[in-house]
Amino acid sequence: MSQATATRYPLVLVPGMLGFIRLLFYPYWFGIVSALRRGGAVVFAVQVSPINSSEVRGEQLLARIEAILRETGAQKVNLFGHSQGSLTARYAAAKRPDWVASVTSVAGPNHGSELADYLQKNYPHDSAKGRVLSAVLRAVAWVMGVLETGYRGPKLPVDVHASHQSLTTEGVALFNQRYPQGLPDTWGGQGPEEVNGVRYYSWSGTLQPGKTDRGANLFDGTNRSCRLFARTFVREAGHCDGMVGRYSSHLGTVIGDEYPLDHFDIVNQSLGLVGKGADPVRLFVEHAQRLKAAGV
Template sequence: MGTGCRTRYPIVLVHGLLGFVRLPGHSYWNGIDTALRRQGAEVYPVRLSGVHDNEALGAQLLERIAAIRTASGARRVNLLGHSQGGLSARYAAALRPDWVASVTTVATPNQGSEVADRLRDLLPPSGRRERLLARGFEGLARLMERLECAERGLSLPLDGAASLLALTSEGMAGFNARYPQGLPERWGGEGAGEVDGVRYYSWSGILQTRIDAAPGLDPGHVLCHQLARCFAREAGQNDGLVGRFSSHLGWVIRSDYPFDHLDVVNRCWGRRVGAVRPLGVFLEHLVRLAEAGL
């Protein structure tokens, strides 16, 4: 095991919407956690509710951080959150900055997702169609929970309707007013790199216009292309679910990697994503955190 990239504090990986740690034959982080450990990092992928609002997920994350602090003896942790997981991490850092050394959001809709906005337009609040969609998401999340190989038997609360609202531009405007740490002051800019002793970083990708593999080989990539049609403000500047500039937080490492929303966590299904590899981006960030004394 390498030690040259060992961080001072443990790495906590936080999944996004409909996330998990490990299903039979498949890991959410698809080798990222293993690769970080090989470099000497202490890594904890955590499981939160599959669908819920940002505050509820953040409160669950705080409970996980408390347990990790006890188990590891570390005073603080480095949070890396994919998609909605980045919002859970932001909440945790805002409430307990003394527990968090850094927050890194990866393809996170820090200003809301135009896909969620489109769904909200099509599904009026408390309407029948919204209830059906919410129940469908909750059912899928509960099924995945039963298949979960990590922490078997752990049942967490679900709220599909709250999850949808939390990811809209409107929902994120309220969230950002309460927890503004690291947000840019202008659209497309960078935010403060450090707030209350917590370092803030972000990165994301842009969906490539060419599907360079047969659709059946990477259904997630095809889905991202379909969802990209929901974008107007960031048309052509999104990963299929999150806009490039909406993802900006703190020090923006890069927001135009050639990754779709699933590529960014190494789920490329064997498809080429360019010279830059998602796993390499995580390993570079591990060095960055270590060099910063985090």
């Protein structure tokens, strides 16, 4: 068996908003967990509240990390967070750096999401439209909970307003004041590679005509959604994956911020239907190899 991705510490994958481990037979990290395990990695896909604040999700993640450390005998874990999972992972690392060897942000809104700002402005939580949107999201979370077959823990709380606030530019700015580890000093720059013994990395994608709208994405409904969501972006118009801006995603060492991948492609969702020439699974495998070479 190959040991190419056999990192020193287990890999823990943290999903974003409305995330899951497995819906019936369909995994959130489609093809990624199996590829990492084939290379010798010890991998845990975890579940936290699908809709809640990054802090609440972070506390749930800390409890899961503690259980993993106890189960494996490892001293630390490597965290991979997709979307809001990045903020969740950052919280856990800031609170318990002794438990975390690295944090890798995958399309994480580390400076907020312009889509969340648009929804806050046009669908405020105390308006009729906002209440309808909240009801829809709660219903989706309930259905996903019924279909979830990878999680068998206690029922996880849902708070739509707290989740939304956690993703706005304003909400993330407050989060960043409390937990600045790994953030760049300048917009569009790179952050420190290591803080308090924790290594920080990030990568993200952008919508690119001729690439992200070709190939298997021609049959991918989530790609169409990302293209619609991208219209809400102003500051990073033309430089986003549909939900997170290119520069907003930066954290620690930036491995890349213009991969031809939308917000869902980057974790190989929609049964691996991705744009022309894209290979999101390879990014995870190569990063595991990078972490192994770094001794974590």
